Amino acid sequence: xxxxxxxxxxxxxxxxxVLPFSLPFEKGKKLMVIYGENGTGKSTICDAFEFLAKGNxxxxxxxGLGKTNRYWHSLGKKPADVxxxxxxxxxxxxxxxxxxxxxxxxPEHRPRIEVLRRSQILSLIEAKPAERYAAISRFIDVSGxxxxxxFLRELIRDTKSxxxxxxxxxxxxxxxxxxxxxxxxxPGVDPLLWGESESKRDASxxxxxxxxxxxxxxxxxxLADYPEQTGSAIKNLQEAQNSxxxxxQTIDKYLAGVSADAAEIANILESAKAxxxxxxxxxxxxxxxxxxxxxxxxxxxxxxxxxxDALHEANANKIKKEQxxxxxxxxxxxxxxxxxxxxVSFNLCCTSNSWPADxxxxxxxxxxxxxxxxxxxxxxxxxxxxxxxxxTARQDKKQFLSTLGRAIKTCTENTxxxxxxxxxxxxxxxxxxxxEEERRQFTDATLAGIATEVGRLYExxxxxxxxxxxxLELDPAKRASLEIGASFCGQATPPQxxxxxxxxxxxxxxxxxxxxxxxxxxxTILVLDDVLASVDEPHVERLIKMLYDEAxxxxxxxxxxxxxxxxxxxxxxxxxxxxxxxxxxxxxTAVNGLTLVRSxxxxxxxxxxxxxxxxxxxxxxxxxxxxxxxxLDFLTQLYECSIxxxxxxxxxxxxxxxxxxxxxxxxxxVDVLNGADTSGTPVYNTVPLAPYMDELTRxxxxxxxFGCHFNELSFDLLxxxxxxxxxxxxxLMSTLTDGDAGWPRNSxxxxxxxxxxxxxxxxxxxxxx
Amino acid sequence: xxxxxxxxxxxxxxxxxxxxxxTDDDAKKLATKMADGKLRPEDWKLAIEKAAEKGAKA
Numbered sequence: 171x172x173x174x175x176x177x178x179x180x181x182x183x184x185x186x187x188v189l190p191f192s193l194p195f196e197k198g199k200k201l202m203v204i205y206g207e208n209g210t211g212k213s214t215i216c217d218a219f220e221f222l223a224k225g226n227x228x229x230x231x232x233x234g235l236g237k238t239n240r241y242w243h244s245l246g247k248k249p250a251d252v253x254x255x256x257x258x259x260x261x262x263x264x265x266x267x268x269x270x271x272x273x274x275x276x277p278e279h280r281p282r283i284e285v286l287r288r289s290q291i292l293s294l295i296e297a298k299p300a301e302r303y304a305a306i307s308r309f310i311d312v313s314g315x316x317x318x319x320x321f322l323r324e325l326i327r328d329t330k331s332x333x334x335x336x337x338x339x340x341x342x343x344x345x346x347x348x349x350x351x352x353x354x355x356x357p358g359v360d361p362l363l364w365g366e367s368e369s370k371r372d373a374s375x376x377x378x379x380x381x382x383x384x385x386x387x388x389x390x391x392x393l394a395d396y397p398e399q400t401g402s403a404i405k406n407l408q409e410a411q412n413s414x415x416x417x418x419q420t421i422d423k424y425l426a427g428v429s430a431d432a433a434e435i436a437n438i439l440e441s442a443k444a445x446x447x448x449x450x451x452x453x454x455x456x457x458x459x460x461x462x463x464x465x466x467x468x469x470x471x472x473x474x475x476x477x478x479d480a481l482h483e484a485n486a487n488k489i490k491k492e493q494x495x496x497x498x499x500x501x502x503x504x505x506x507x508x509x510x511x512x513x514v515s516f517n518l519c520c521t522s523n524s525w526p527a528d529x530x531x532x533x534x535x536x537x538x539x540x541x542x543x544x545x546x547x548x549x550x551x552x553x554x555x556x557x558x559x560x561x562t563a564r565q566d567k568k569q570f571l572s573t574l575g576r577a578i579k580t581c582t583e584n585t586x587x588x589x590x591x592x593x594x595x596x597x598x599x600x601x602x603x604x605x606e607e608e609r610r611q612f613t614d615a616t617l618a619g620i621a622t623e624v625g626r627l628y629e630x631x632x633x634x635x636x637x638x639x640x641x642l643e644l645d646p647a648k649r650a651s652l653e654i655g656a657s658f659c660g661q662a663t664p665p666q667x668x669x670x671x672x673x674x675x676x677x678x679x680x681x682x683x684x685x686x687x688x689x690x691x692x693x694t695i696l697v698l699d700d701v702l703a704s705v706d707e708p709h710v711e712r713l714i715k716m717l718y719d720e721a722x723x724x725x726x727x728x729x730x731x732x733x734x735x736x737x738x739x740x741x742x743x744x745x746x747x748x749x750x751x752x753x754x755x756x757x758x759t760a761v762n763g764l765t766l767v768r769s770x771x772x773x774x775x776x777x778x779x780x781x782x783x784x785x786x787x788x789x790x791x792x793x794x795x796x797x798x799x800x801x802l803d804f805l806t807q808l809y810e811c812s813i814x815x816x817x818x819x820x821x822x823x824x825x826x827x828x829x830x831x832x833x834x835x836x837x838x839x840v841d842v843l844n845g846a847d848t849s850g851t852p853v854y855n856t857v858p859l860a861p862y863m864d865e866l867t868r869x870x871x872x873x874x875x876f877g878c879h880f881n882e883l884s885f886d887l888l889x890x891x892x893x894x895x896x897x898x899x900x901x902l903m904s905t906l907t908d909g910d911a912g913w914p915r916n917s918x919x920x921x922x923x924x925x926x927x928x929x930x931x932x933x934x935x936x937x938x939x
Numbered sequence: 940x941x942x943x944x945x946x947x948x949x950x951x952x953x954x955x956x957x958x959x960x961x962t963d964d965d966a967k968k969l970a971t972k973m974a975d976g977k978l979r980p981e982d983w984k985l986a987i988e989k990a991a992e993k994g995a996k997a
Binding site: 308321324325598600604612616 | 942943944946947948950951954955958960961972973974975976977978979980982983984987988990991
C-alpha cells in the first residue's frame with residue numbers, strides 16, 4: 171500500500187461533477203480543508219474518495235433508495251462515463267463502474283481511505299453493543315487464538331477423561347493381581363511384588379516337564395494294548411496251524427487211493443483224453459491195440475482223471491494253509507518286536523528324566539514275557555491317571571503365570587500412562603491459564619489503549635470538563651458485545667444518557683479518529699465530511715486544532731466544512747496554516763458542476779496587490795486599511811486598551827491607533843524567528859513595533875483618501891503615498907504574524923504572546939502601567 | 940502488519956516459553972498455527988510433552 175502524497179484527484183461524471191473536476195493537492199501540506207456552502211459539491215468529493223477506495227457512494231446510503239449505483243452518475247450521463255482518478259507522487263489509480271462492481275486499475279494502487287460523514291458520526295456511539303463490537307472487532311479479533319485455545323481446552327478435557335480411565339484400569343489390574351495372590355495363598359506381603367516376581371518365572375520349565383510327562387504317558391499307553399494284541403496273534407497262529415493239519419489229512423486220504431506213479435499215470439490219462447476227444451469210439455486200445463476193453467474206454471479214462479483232480483485240490487488247500495501259518499507267525503513276531511521296542515522306550519522315559527516328586531513310576535520294570543504284562547499293567551494302571559493330572563496341573567500353572575504376567579504388564583503400562591497424564595495435565599492447565607490471561611490482558615489493553623486515545627482527543631476539545639474518562643469494555647456475559655462508558659459529574663454512565671448532542675458528536679469523531687489511527691495511518695487518507703456541524707463555537711477552535719494535530723499522522727487528511735468562521739480565520743491567518751491547504755467551492759451549477767476557487771489570506775492578497783504592475787493605490791489602501799484595523803483590533807483587545815464605547819462595535823483607524831498609547835507602543839516588540847544556531851537553539855531578530863505604529867499614525871489618512879470613499883483630495887496626492895501605507899501595513903503584519911503559524915495568541919510562556927511553534931513572540935504580556 | 944491474533948499468539952508463546960511449557964524452537968513454529976486457529980490438540984500435546992521432556996533432561 172502506498173504512502174506517497176496525493177497530487178491530484180480527478181472526478182468525471184460522478185454525482186455532481188457534470189464536467190470533469192480536478193482537485194490539486196499542494197505539495198508538503200497534509201491537511202486540505204474544503205470550504206463550501208451547502209450544495210457546492212463537498213459531498214461529491216467525499217463520494218469520489220469512497221468510490222475509489224471502497225467502491226461505494228456513501229452519501230446515498232440510508233436514504234431509502236435501495237441499490238444506489240443507478241444514481242452514481244451525473245444527470246445525463248451513463249454509469250460507464252463515471253471515473254475517479256487519484257494521482258500520487260508515485261502512481262496513478264483510476265476507478266470506473268463495471269457491470270456489477272467498481273473496477274480499480276491498477277488494483278495494487280487502490281488507496282486506503284476512511285470516510286466519516288456527518289450522518290455517521292454517532293453511529294458507533296449510538297450503535298447496539300454487538301454492532302459496536304463489529305466495528306471495533308478488527309482490532310481485538312483474536313478468534314484464531316481462541317480457536318487454538320479451544321483445542322487446548324478439548325485436550326485437557328480428553329486428558330482428564332483418559333486419566334480417569336487409566337486410574338480405573340490400574341485399580342482393575344490391582345484387584346485381579348490381588349485375587350491371583352489370594353488364590354496363590356497370599357505368599358509374601360505385597361501382591362504386586364509377588365506378581366512381578368512370579369511373572370518373571372520361566373514358563374519353558376513347565377513346557378519341558380509337560381512334554382516329558384506327556385511322553386511318559388504315551389509310552390505307557392502304547393504298552394497297554396500289547397497283551398491283548400499278542401493273545402490275538404497267538405490265537406491266529408494256532409488256528410492257522412490247525413487248518414494246515416486238516417489239509418494234510420485230506421491229502422493223505424487221497425494219496426492212499428492212488429499208486430506211487432500216480433503222477434505219470436495222470437499224464438498218460440490226460441494224453442488219452444486228448445486222443446479220445448478226436449477218436450471218440452476206438453475199436454482198439456491206442457496204447458496196447460487190444461480190442462478187449464475198447465468199448466467204453468473214453469468214459470473210464472474220464473473217471474480216472476476226476477480222481478486225480480480232488481488230490482490236486484487238496485494239495486492247493488494245504489499250500490494256502492501253510493501260507494496262513496507263515497503269516498500268523500510273522501505277525502506275532504512283529505508284535506513281539508514292537509513290544510520290545512516300546513518297552514525300551516518306556517524304560518528310557520522312566521530313567522532319562524529327573525522326575526519331580528509328584529511323578530510316581532512303576533515299582534518294577536516291564537516284564538520280558540508279554541504274557542505277564544497284563545498283570546503288570548493292572549498293578550500300575552493308577553499311575554497313568556496321576557501323570558495326566560500332573561500334566562494338567564502344569565498346564566494350569568503355565569496358563570496362570572501367563573495370565574498373571576499379562577495382568578502385571580497391563581498394570582505397569584496403565585500405571586505408567588497414568589503417571590504420564592499426571593505430569594502432562596498440570597502443564598496443559600497451566601498453558602491454558604496463561605493463554606486465557608494473555609488473551610484477556612491483550613483485549614483489555616487494546617480497548618484501554620483505544621479508550622485512552624479517545625479520551626486524550628476528547629480532552630483536547632473539551633479540556634477540564636471532566637468528560638474524558640472514556641471506557642470501552644467487553645461485556646463478559648455476552649459474546650462480541652462492547653459497552654462504551656464515560657464519566658459525567660463524577661458518575662460512570664453511558665455517554666448517550668447525559669452528553670449533549672455536541673459532546674456526543676465530538677466523542678463520535680474522537681472514536682473514529684482513534685480507531686482509524688490504529689490501522690496503517692501512514693497509508694490512510696482520512697476524509698471527514700462536514701463533521702463540525704453541531705460543534706458549538708467555544709469548542710470548534712479546539713476541535714480544529716485537534717484535527718490539525720491529528721492530520722499529520724495520516725497519509726493525508728481532507729476535511730469538508732461549511733463552517734464560515736473557519737474560512738474567515740484562515741483568511742485572516744488566525745489559524746496555524748503551515749500544514750493546511752484551504753480550498754473553496756463556489757456554487758454548483760448544472761452546466762459547470764463543481765467549481766474551485768482559490769482562497770488567499772488577506773495579508774497575502776495585499777502582498778499580491780502591491781506586486782502588481784502598476785499597483786492600484788485604491789485597492790492597496792482599501793485592503794491595507796482593513797488589515798490594519800484587524801491588527802489594531804487584535805492588539806487593543808490583547809492589551810485591554812481604552813476605546814470609546816460605540817453601538818455595533820465598529821471602530822475606525824481614528825479610534826484604534828490612539829488607543830495604543832506611547833508607553834505601550836514603546837514597549838511593543840516582536841521576536842521574529844530566524845532559524846537556529848549550530849546547537850539547535852532558536853535565533854530571533856527583535857523588531858520594535860513603535861516605528862510602524864508611528865509612521866502608520868502619520869500616514870493613516872491615506873487610507874481614507876484612497877481606500878474608503880471617492881475623494882477629490884486624492885487627486886492632489888501621489889500614488890506612492892497610498893502604496894507606502896500599504897507597504898507599512900504589510901511589513902507590520904509580516905513582523906507581527908506568521909502566514910503559517912498564525913497570530914501570537916498564546917500566553918503560556920507567562921512573559922510574552924506567541925504563535926504556534928513560537929515563530930513570533932510579542933512583548934510585553936501585559937500593558938505597562 | 941500483524942493481525943491481533945498474530946500479536947497475541949506471539950505474546951502467549953513468549954510466556955509459555957518463559958514458563959518452559961514450550962521450547963523456543965516450537966514457539967517459532969507454532970506461532971502461525973496458533974494465530975490461524977489451527978493449533979490442534981495433538982500439536983499442543985506434542986509441544987508440551989516435548990518441553991517437559993527437555994526440562995527433565997536438563
